[in-house]
Amino acid sequence: MTQPPLSPDQSETDRIDRLTRRLDREREARRQAEALLEERSRQLYLANCALARQAQELEQRVVQRTAELVQERERALALAQQDQLTGLANRRSFTAVLADACQKRRLSGGRVTVVLIDMDQFKIINDAHGHEAGDVVLREIASRLALACEGGTAARLGGDEFALILDHLPDSEADQAFVGRLGAMLGQPVSFNSRQLDVSASIGYASLPDHAASSTELLRHADLALYVSKKAGLSLATGFDDDLWAEANERRLLELELVLAMDRQEIGPWYQPIVDGANQRVLGVEVLARWHHPYRGLVLPGVFLPLAEERNLLGQLFTQIAMQACTETAPLVRSGKLAYVSINVSPSQFKSGSIAAAVGLILNQTGFPATSLVVEITEDLIMSDLARARRELRELAQLGVRIALDDFGTGYSNISSLSSLPIQWLKLDRSLISRVGDDRVGQVIVQAVLQMAQALSMDVVAEGIETEVQARWLVEAGCRKHQGFLYGRPAPFDELQLTLPKEIKIEQDARIAQRS
Known part of the structure; x- marks a missing residue:
């Protein structure tokens, strides 16, 4: 059935309704858009606030870390210029x-x-x-x-x-x-x-x-x-003062002359006998350095050895002296006229850890019997670094040489330390020997050392003997290896030969002639 046509009023009403609904939809869409925009703006604002806080915190951390780095730098600079124990400048x-x-x-x-x-x-x-x-x-x-x-x-x-x-x-x-x-x-x-x-x-x-x-x-x-x-x-x-100024100039001149002396081999070995105190027979010798200066004359080691130490020449000097001494005395040792030759080690060479290698080289080049070489180490040098001493002395002992503890009685070594080291000799310091003549306390001390050495199976050499009274007392106490001015002062090799049988000198001259 066909509907009747709408009246003009009805049509206008419908159009208005449609427009109203459309407007409502647009308003709702606008409201939702504005709400969304507001929400997004709020979120953006919150995000910006969070970033601002983070930036502020980061800036604070940068400032704080910068201050810490400045403090650390200042502390490092202070440490570089300050002694840590005392706080003084370094x-x-x-x-x-x-x-x-x-x-x-x-x-x-x-x-x-x-x-x-x-x-x-x-x-x-x-x-x-x-x-x-x-x-x-x-x-x-x-x-x-x-x-x-x-x-x-x-x-x-x-x-x-x-x-x-x-x-x-x-x-x-x-x-x-x-x-x-x-x-x-x-x-x-x-x-x-x-x-x-x-x-x-x-x-x-x-x-x-x-x-x-x-x-x-x-x-x-x-x-x-x-x-x-x-x-x-x-x-x-x-x-x-002026006197020290002159001494300083003299010292500098002597330093320069020492270098030349090393090159010219002006510094050579002298020998002081070690004897059997009971029968005066020469057992061996200690090698001592002497400088024959062309116009100063004889320069003693107390003058030039400190200079050699400062110029780092002691290692070279030791090798030079030991090489010549072993070459000169090897025939006397092989013939049985000398039982041993004793030579002192420089502190700087011992501390450098090269002493065993140096001694091994000397033995190889001179052919000197290792068992007849005695290497003397001072007591304070050993006790200053016992671990190093133990290592170095064991390397020396492996070469076959004997080791002597020199100047015994002036340091602070003890029985436990001695028993852990490959030491065969104790050389009693002259400060102990000077008291044995008429000092009961000194005699008791030396007797105690002799008993200790006997318990440790060590030989004892008494240094610095100057009187017959000292010599007799030591022999009676059981110490027969003697050294000192009573028996002879250090002397060149030619004078040493005069104290030995003449045929040894002839044999030495013959060997030198054969080598040349």
Whole structure:
């Protein structure tokens, strides 16, 4: 059935309804879009806030880390210039400050004084009370130096060596007065675990421009003054002066001459006999270095050996002396006229770990019988590094040579240490032997050492014998190997031959002729 057509009013109403619904849909869509946009904007805002917080935190962390790095850098710089035990300047910082102070003095005038301090017998404190006590002493000495330097620079150069740089002392009298007060201050006892440890120091000082033209020269002259103080005794202070200046120049000249002497083989072996005290028969010899200077005459080892040590020449010197000594005495050993030849090892060579190789090379090149060579090592050298000594001495023992502990009685070795080392001889220091003539205490000490050596199956050689009374007492006590001025002073090889049968000299001359 066909619907009747809509009236005009009805059609308009329907159109309006459609438009209204359409408008409602558009409004709803707009509302939803605005709500979504608002939600997205809120989320973006929150995200921006979170990023801002993170950026702020990151910036704070960067600032904090930067500050930490600055502190670490400053701490590293301080550590590079500061001694960790005492808090004083270290050697590197001391050298830089001294160079700067001397440069400023050249530009503006004034004086710079360097004071070097070396603790006396510091090793005894470490050995007797332990390294903790030693550290306490070093820190206390550092504190006293920092207090005494009055605005200058106090430094620990290493070990028990200290230094001061002072620029406020007007003249040499002020230097002397300051050093006098300093010595008294450093000589005060140090408290440790309810004990009072006795301490003292040797001092050397010099000033610029009075005694030097550069920081290097100033330090060298202060060091020379310190050397004089240490050599003269305990708790002394020495200022550099014209006499020391002349001595320094002489020392530098002698250093240059020493190098030439090595090349020219002016330094050679002399021999001091080791005898049987009961019958005066020569058993062996100790090799001692002597320098035949072309115009100074005979230079004793106490003069040139310290120079050789400073110039790092002791290893070369040992090889040169030992090579010549073994070549000269090998025929006497093979013929049975000498039972052994004893030679001293330099401390620097022993510490370098090359002594066994050097001795092996000498034995191979000279053909000297290894069992007739005695290598002497000082007691303090062994005890300063027992582990190294044990290793080095075992390598020497493997070569077949005998090992002697020289200057026994001056150090701090003990039975346990001796029994762990391949030592066949003990050489009693002359300080012990000098007391056996009429000193009951000295006799008891030597008797105890002889009994200990017998228990350890060691031979004993008594050094420094100068009187018949000493010799007789030692023989009666059971010590027959003797050495000292009573039996003969060190002498060249030609004079040594005069103490032996003539045919040995002829045989030696024949062997030399055959080699040439």
